[in-house]
Structure formats: C-alpha cells, structure tokens
Amino acid sequence: xxxxxxxxxxxxxxxxxxxxxxxxxxxxxxxxxxxxxxxxxxxxxxxxxxxxxxxxxxxxxxxxxxxxxxxxxxxxxxxxxxxxxxxxxxxxxxxxxxxxxxxxxxxxxxxxxxxxxxxxxxxxxxxxxxxxxxxxxxxxxxxxxxxxxxxxxxxxxxxxxxxxxxxxxxxxxxxxxxxxxxxxxxxxxxxxxxxxxxxxxxxxxxxxxxxxxxxxxxxxxxxxxxxxxxxxxxxxxxxxxxxxxxxxxxxxxxxxxxxxxxxxxxxxxxxxxxxxxxxxxxxxxxxxxxxxxxxxxxxxxxxxxxxxxxxxxxxxxxxxxxxxxxxxxxxxxxxxxxxxxxxxxxxxxxxxxxxxxxxxxxxxxxxxxxxxxxxxxxxxxxxxxxxxxxxxxxxxxxxxxxxxxxxxxxxxxxxxxxxxxxxxxxxxxxxxxxxxxxxxxxxxxxxxxxxxxxxxxxxxxxxxxxxxxxxxxxxxxxxxxxxxxxxxxxxxxxxxxxxxxxxxxxxxxxx
Numbered sequence: 001x002x003x004x005x006x007x008x009x010x011x012x013x014x015x016x017x018x019x020x021x022x023x024x025x026x027x028x029x030x031x032x033x034x035x036x037x038x039x040x041x042x043x044x045x046x047x048x049x050x051x052x053x054x055x056x057x058x059x060x061x062x063x064x065x066x067x068x069x070x071x072x073x074x075x076x077x078x079x080x081x082x083x084x085x086x087x088x089x090x091x092x093x094x095x096x097x098x099x100x101x102x103x104x105x106x107x108x109x110x111x112x113x114x115x116x117x118x119x120x121x122x123x124x125x126x127x128x129x130x131x132x133x134x135x136x137x138x139x140x141x142x143x144x145x146x147x148x149x150x151x152x153x154x155x156x157x158x159x160x161x162x163x164x165x166x167x168x169x170x171x172x173x174x175x176x177x178x179x180x181x182x183x184x185x186x187x188x189x190x191x192x193x194x195x196x197x198x199x200x201x202x203x204x205x206x207x208x209x210x211x212x213x214x215x216x217x218x219x220x221x222x223x224x225x226x227x228x229x230x231x232x233x234x235x236x237x238x239x240x241x242x243x244x245x246x247x248x249x250x251x252x253x254x255x256x257x258x259x260x261x262x263x264x265x266x267x268x269x270x271x272x273x274x275x276x277x278x279x280x281x282x283x284x285x286x287x288x289x290x291x292x293x294x295x296x297x298x299x300x301x302x303x304x305x306x307x308x309x310x311x312x313x314x315x316x317x318x319x320x321x322x323x324x325x326x327x328x329x330x331x332x333x334x335x336x337x338x339x340x341x342x343x344x345x346x347x348x349x350x351x352x353x354x355x356x357x358x359x360x361x362x363x364x365x366x367x368x369x370x371x372x373x374x375x376x377x378x379x380x381x382x383x384x385x386x387x388x389x390x391x392x393x394x395x396x397x398x399x400x401x402x403x404x405x406x407x408x409x410x411x412x413x414x415x416x417x418x419x420x421x422x423x424x425x426x427x428x429x430x431x432x433x434x435x436x437x438x439x440x441x442x443x444x445x446x447x448x449x450x451x452x453x454x455x456x457x458x459x460x461x462x463x464x465x466x467x468x469x470x471x472x473x474x475x476x477x478x479x480x481x482x483x484x485x486x487x488x489x490x491x492x493x494x495x496x497x498x499x500x501x502x503x504x505x506x507x508x509x510x511x
Contacts, residue, residue, distance in 0.1 A: 004040050013494035014413075017043060017075065021050040024414055025073035028494050029445035034484035039081040045290040046085055048297055052288045053096055056296065059282040059432055063296035068095035071365050076372045078419040081427075083393040084292055090417040092360045096294045099277060099308065101368040102353050104270030106312060107319035108228075108261030109191075109351035110373070110394035110420070112405065113327055114247075116343035117254040117334065119234040122506050123508065125337050129232075130449050132333040133509050137230070137326075138451040142221035143173030144325055145214040152208060159187055159324065171315060172214075174221075177328050179342060188384055194320030196313035199306075203268055204314065219264050219318070221325040221464030223511040225472070227261040227421075230326055231396075233403060233503040240500045243389050243407050247347050249501040256330045256344075257403060257503070261353060262319040269311040281488060300448070321378035323349055330509075347405070348392035352420035360415060367415055367459040375418035375497045377410025393418045393497045397484035398448045399473075402504050404488050406497035418497045422484040432471055439480055447507040448473060473510065 007027065008016040017025035017040070025047065029035055053068035071092040077093045079088035085101050122129065135141040146154075152164035163184045171179060187193040200207070209215040223230060235253045238244045249255075264268075277293035280301055287293075297305050327344075352373040355366050376391040386392065391408035395418065410416050450473070491497045 004035065004037055006034070006040055006044060006082050013490050017073070019047045021047045021070075021460055023047045023050055023070045023073055023399070025075070025173060027075040027079065028220075028490055028496065029075075029077050029079070030486060030490045033077045033490055034482055036080055039079055039086045042075075042081050042084065042086050043075065043089065046089070046292060048288065048290050049098065049292060049294065052292070053294055053296075056282055059284055060300060061347035062298055062300045064095040064096040064298040066297075067145065067272055068294075071251070071360055071363065072415065074362040074414045074417060076414070076417060076419040077419050077490040078300070078371065078482065081404035082370070084290060085370050088419065089370045090372045090415050091368045091370075092358075092365040092415060093368065094363065094365050095298070096296045097305075097355055097366045098292060098294055099228070099270065099273035100247070100292050101370050102355060104267040104269075105224075105353055107351040108353040109258075109319065109323065109325045109329055109349065110396065111258040111323040111349040112172040112347040112392070112394055113256045113331075114345050114347060115256065116341070117336065117338065118252060118445050119254060119506060120253055121236075121338060122232060126447055126507060128337045129333060129507065130447060133230075133330070133449045133452060135385065136329045136333050137221075137223065137449070138508055138511075142325070142329060143216070144175075144220050145170075145172050145216050146220070147214050148208045148211050152201060153313040154269065154321055155196045155201045155208075155317055158193065158313075159190065160195035161317070161319055168248060174328050174332060177332060180355050181328065181331075183324060186346040189346045189347075189348050190320060192318070194324070196316050198313040198317070200310050202307060202311040202314055203272065204265065206274070207265065213277055217239070217383060220322055221329060221505070222260075222263050222322070223326065223509065224230045225511050228511060229257075229399065229510040230330055231257045231259075231403075232330070232506045233257055233509070234506060235501050236402065236504040237502040238500075240407065240498060241504065243500045244405075246389055247392065247405070247500070248345055249347070251404060253504070255347075256327055257394065257396060258323045258326045258330075260322060260326060262315040263322065266315040269315045272311065273308055276308075277508060280304060302358045312355065314500060315353065320349065326421040348386075348394065350391070350394070365376055368418055371420045372417045373420045374416060375408030375411065375414070375496070376416045377408070378407055380410055380416065392500075393491075395419055395484065395488060395491070395497075396421045398422055399448070399508055399510070400505055401484055402502050403497055404484065405501045405503065406488070406491060408497050409495050411496045412496065414494070414496050418491050421488050422482045422487055432475060437454065444507070449507060449509040451511065
C-alpha cells in the first residue's frame with residue numbers, strides 16, 4: 001500500500017494526485033498495485049506544464065487560439081517512471097499538444113490474431129518454428145517489396161492508402177499472404193482503420209525508395225528493441241463467454257500478439273519535434289525546469305502545428321502497417337512448418353502511444369496516451385464490429401507471463417483509457433543486477449527466439465556475443481515487471497475494462 005503524501009486515496013481503486021498547479025489528476029491503483037515514488041515525482045513535475053503554457057500565453061498571446069489548459073490527467077495502474085513523462089499517463093490538453101508526451105515510438109501498439117492451431121502442435125514443433133521465425137524476422141526472410149508510390153500512399157493514407165496503391169498482380173514475397181488474407185476486409189478491426197490522413201510526407205524521401213522499381217527497406221516488418229515482441233500464445237481461460245465467443249477466443253486456441261510501433265520512422269518525427277518546440281519557445285522566458293516544451297495551436301506557429309500532425313500521421317500509418325506485416329510473417333512461419341491450411345483472423349489492433357483529437361466533457365481536446373490504450377464502451381464503437389461489446393483492450397504481461405484481453409467500458413474519469421501492460425517495477429539497469437538464478441530458470445522453461453540462435457554451439461563458444469544478448473533479455477525478464485493480476489483487477493474494479501480471456505505464452509520473438 002502506498003504511503004506517498006502526495007496521493008490521497010479516494011476509494012479502493014482511485015487516488016487523487018495532489019499538485020500545486022490545480023490540475024485534476026486521478027491515479028487508478030488498488031492497494032495491491034505498487035506505486036513508484038519516483039514516478040509520482042515525475043508526474044507532479046510534468047504538471048508544471050500548466051504554469052508553462054500560461055507564461056507562454058502571457059509572453060506571446062497569438063501562440064494560442066484557445067486559452068491553454070491541462071484539462072485533466074488520469075494515470076493507469078501500470079504507471080512507472082520514464083524520461084520526463086511517466087508511462088501510463090493520459091493527459092487532455094486544450095490549445096496545445098506535447099510531442100514529448102509520446103516521444104519517438106509513435107503509435108506503439110498491440111495487434112492480436114487468432115489461429116486454427118492447437119498448443120500441442122506448436123509445442124511439438126517448437127525447434128522448427130524457432131528456425132523458421134528466426135529466418136523470417138532476422139535473417140532476411142521478411143521480403144516485402146514496395147514501390148515509391150506504395151510507400152507514399154502508406155505514409156499519407158495508412159493501410160487504406162497502401163492497399164489501394166498495391167498492384168493487383170503483386171504477389172512477390174509476403175504480398176501473396178496479404179492478398180490471401182484480404183487484409184482490407186478486416187480494417188474495421190483496426191483503430192481508425194489504421195488510416196490517418198496526411199497532406200504530405202515529412203523527411204522520408206530516402207526511405208521511400210527509387211521511383212522506377214520496387215525495393216526492399218530495413219524498416220517495415222521490424223520488431224524493434226526494448227519490450228517489443230511477437231508472441232505465440234494460447235487462450236488459457238475464457239472469463240466472459242459472450243464477448244470471447246464474439247471475438248473468436250475459445251479455450252486452447254493459439255493466438256499471435258504483436259507489440260511494436262514506428263521504429264526508425266517515428267524516431268525521425270519525434271526527434272525533429274523535440275528540437276522544434278525548444279526553438280519556438282519564447283526567448284524571454286526561462287526554459288521549463290522539467291524540460292518539457294509545448295507546441296501551441298495558434299496563428300504564430302500554425303505551420304509547425306500543421307506539419308506536426310502530418311508527421312505524426314506519417315509515423316502512425318507506418319506503425320499500423322508494420323504490425324500488420326509482422327503478424328503476416330508469423331503466419332508465414334506457421335505455414336512453413338505446419339502446412340498451408342493454418343487460419344488467421346484479426347481480433348484488434350490499436351495504439352497505446354499516441355495523440356488523439358477527441359472530446360472530454362464535450363470540449364475539443366488533444367488526448368495524449370503515453371503507454372495507455374483506448375478502452376471505449378460500446379456506444380463509442382458504433383459502426384465497428386465492437387458496437388455491441390465495447391473496444392478490445394490488450395494488456396500483455398511481462399515476457400513469459402499471462403496476457404489479458406479485456407473489453408472497454410468507456411470510463412469517463414480515465415478518459416476511456418486502460419493499462420497497456422503490467423508496467424515496470426525495476427529499471428532496465430536494476431533488472432540486470434542480481435536475479436541470476438531466476439533468469440537462468442526462466443530461459444530453461446521458456447523459448448525466446450532472438451536474432452542470435454542461442455542453441456548453436458559456435459554461439460555458445462562466444463561469451464561476448466552470448467552475454468550481450470542475455471543482458472538485453474534480462475532487462476525484459478518477468479521479475480522486472482509488476483504482476484499483471486493486480487493491474488487487471490484494478491481495471492475491472494474501477495469500471496475501466498472487463499476481463500474477457502487470459503492468454504498464456506508458448507514462445508516469444510524478441511529483437
């Protein structure tokens with residue numbers, strides 16, 4: 001149970017975050033959820049943005065069309081310290097956006113598919129699948145040729161744009177499977193169809209490739225590092241029969257969960273706007289002590305604001321396609337080992353690191369979700385396959401631990417937002433110190449597919465290579481994360497999301 005004096009418990013699942021800036025801030029955490037004091041400090045420091053925007057408005061009134069304000073803040077149970085803005089922070093702002101609130105991993109998110117496989121089939125072929133996945137994900141097997149026109153259409157129109165720009169006779173590499181799956185048919189199971197409008201492409205000319213022929217790039221179909229993964233799971237328990245049936249989640253069904261974002265494309269956009277917001281900050285004002293700058297929405301910086309939304313959507317559109325191709329690569333691995341009749345249906349795909357133009361209490365705002373996933377109720381999902389259930393909410397545990405599929409309840413106080421995972425309890429540096437026996441046991445019990453084949457005798461004879469890869473894996477080991485159970489229980493008790501199914505991992509692919 002937390003004893004931080006800056007937090008006042010309101011009930012079993014909610015705490016008020018006391019701050020000197022008058023910002024309404026609610027933390028969702030039961031007594032069983034660890035609350036990191038350093039993360040509370042980081043959050044309170046972030047709320048000094050309220051003073052920052054008022055000072056900017058006084059110095060340069062034409063920077064804002066509307067009186068700038070932090071309208072509301074909510075904190076999800078996987079809340080933990082990051083770099084200036086805690087993971088698990090949901091912040092609604094009026095009159096400005098905060099590019100640093102989502103950083104460089106724009107549209108990091110989750111995608112979930114069901115298959116027609118059984119867990120026994122996966123277990124019986126784990127070595128062959130290990131080899132097939134390593135080739136597809138890390139050894140040049142992804143094979144996703146695209147023309148410059150296709151990439152332009154993707155960046156400016158998302159998945160709709162990409163599919164419309166793809167020639168009907170293109171079946172090279174993974175395109176044959178994309179065609180077979182009829183990916184366009186399932187776009188209503190992707191948040192905003194994975195298709196965000198952008199009027200131009202920002203700074204990505206080299207990535208788009210030559211004009212006269214298809215080419216392959218090093219970004220699309222890449223998992224990235226850190227806590228990103230492609231995980232093979234099975235439905236361990238069904239917790240809401242009606243919703244699980246509607247979503248194809250039956251006991252024993254093998255699923256594929258993809259967790260990644262915009263990798264190098266997002267890094268370009270995020271890095272650019274970190275520089276922009278510093279350059280346009282009024283010269284007469286001292287820089288914010290928390291190091292967090294704002295991008296005003298007003299006449300003075302209109303060109304920067306418009307370009308920001310284009311660049312944001314470029315990166316987000318790429319991330320939607322990246323998750324789609326990673327899922328198709330997993331299916332290609334299954335079919336290579338287990339035959340061509342493996343079925344593959346999309347449950348849902350949604351970001352958990354993005355800025356949405358939305359409404360809170362009837363007011364137009366920018367909702368920043370930093371490591372928090374949308375969890376809208378059935379009314380907000382009208383016109384989608386989830387109009388009678390609510391939005392799917394994907395809450396992964398740590399590597400090797402259970403993940404949960406939940407259904408959003410449209411909780412107003414949380415701004416219809418839920419946890420995007422269990423949340424770290426140890427920093428990456430702390431996770432690498434100690435826990436050696438626990439980590440060794442984890443590696444014996446669980447199959448992790450990495451770019452380095454840890455089974456190969458020659459790799460085992462290279463302690464330098466082996467130590468580097470094991471160090472990276474240890475940073476993401478189960479002991480580095482909170483238990484996912486209390487996080488899920490808090491979401492349910494607070495009326496944010498209801499559990500639908502528990503998924504247990506069979507093997508994980510990590511970059």
